[in-house]
Amino acid sequence: MGRVNALLSFSLVVVIAAAASVALCVLLRPLLARYALASPNPRSSHKVPTPEGGGIAVVGAAFLAVLVAAAGSIAAPGDLLALWPLAAAVLLLALTGVYDDLFFLSIGARFVLQFIAVAAVLSALPHDMRVVPQLPWWVERAALLLAGVYLVNVANFMDGIDWMTVAEVVPLTAGLGALSLLGALSPADTIVALALLGAIIGFAPFNRPVAQLFLGDVGSLPIGLILFWLLVRLAGEGHLAAALLLPLYYVADATITLLRRLARGENVLRAHRTHFYQHATDLGFSVIGIVTRVFAVNVVLAALAVGAVAARSGWTEIVALALGGALVAALLVHFGSRQ
Numbered sequence: 001m002g003r004v005n006a007l008l009s010f011s012l013v014v015v016i017a018a019a020a021s022v023a024l025c026v027l028l029r030p031l032l033a034r035y036a037l038a039s040p041n042p043r044s045s046h047k048v049p050t051p052e053g054g055g056i057a058v059v060g061a062a063f064l065a066v067l068v069a070a071a072g073s074i075a076a077p078g079d080l081l082a083l084w085p086l087a088a089a090v091l092l093l094a095l096t097g098v099y100d101d102l103f104f105l106s107i108g109a110r111f112v113l114q115f116i117a118v119a120a121v122l123s124a125l126p127h128d129m130r131v132v133p134q135l136p137w138w139v140e141r142a143a144l145l146l147a148g149v150y151l152v153n154v155a156n157f158m159d160g161i162d163w164m165t166v167a168e169v170v171p172l173t174a175g176l177g178a179l180s181l182l183g184a185l186s187p188a189d190t191i192v193a194l195a196l197l198g199a200i201i202g203f204a205p206f207n208r209p210v211a212q213l214f215l216g217d218v219g220s221l222p223i224g225l226i227l228f229w230l231l232v233r234l235a236g237e238g239h240l241a242a243a244l245l246l247p248l249y250y251v252a253d254a255t256i257t258l259l260r261r262l263a264r265g266e267n268v269l270r271a272h273r274t275h276f277y278q279h280a281t282d283l284g285f286s287v288i289g290i291v292t293r294v295f296a297v298n299v300v301l302a303a304l305a306v307g308a309v310a311a312r313s314g315w316t317e318i319v320a321l322a323l324g325g326a327l328v329a330a331l332l333v334h335f336g337s338r339q
Contacts, residue, residue: 014198017065021202024057055219058199065195079188085124089117090222097217118148129236148228154254155224162209167295173197175302209287241317242305280335
């Protein structure tokens, strides 16, 4: 009966976040259409000016759902209160994104603020939580700091076509919800994951190709930070393989693209449209076709992550990682083939 109640409570978090996200998108879109239009440029995938800043609705809805959960009995209020560094860091990156969407923020300033946000998130981790115990504590924390800033930027870079973030975040957060049923995440972390799931579901109709509303940096940067927190928490519970599997497509596309640009001597800090999924649009793939493939691969990655945790076997984790890596590699190669 306890598990049934938990499922109902967690489902309520998703519903509240989705409803709030829809309402905020409806309310904000006219204002964003007036003050925050993204005009097409040589690097963009859209053809007409489109309002951006939908991330305000996503972040706001996720916050609201977590607050409702804190007011109820879904999780211990103290556990959610302990997440205040995460909330403050998410707000910092959201404000960073708002400023950058409306005006301009230098790359140096963006990185400084991102490092501050990720450091704040890491400060909320238990001191004895380890991801790779074989490393000295300070080396691991330094590596996590760099990884966090990298994942925040990956989430930003990969939000380049309609529904791409939806195709990534929905399976990932739903997978985290499934993993929580296996005890892989605390109730507080599960609420954060499901609040983000609901919020991005509510945003999805407005971002459906051809999008009426873009996420903007105000959404992609905080989403990257929230995903980083959840994945670190998952890895810290002894499920490193699952934490690597869930974001594997995003990380692989972004990292290989980065390395290829470095090899060509390009300025990797300059905006571009050379990710595998962007290249696929140039080769004739439809946006719907691309995000459908990405969504399907992410569903399989989530299933592999759940299977790896459920099996509780080192060999199973290795096999799951190998299968996930092969699947992602096949998709990237597929995106390089002309339709």
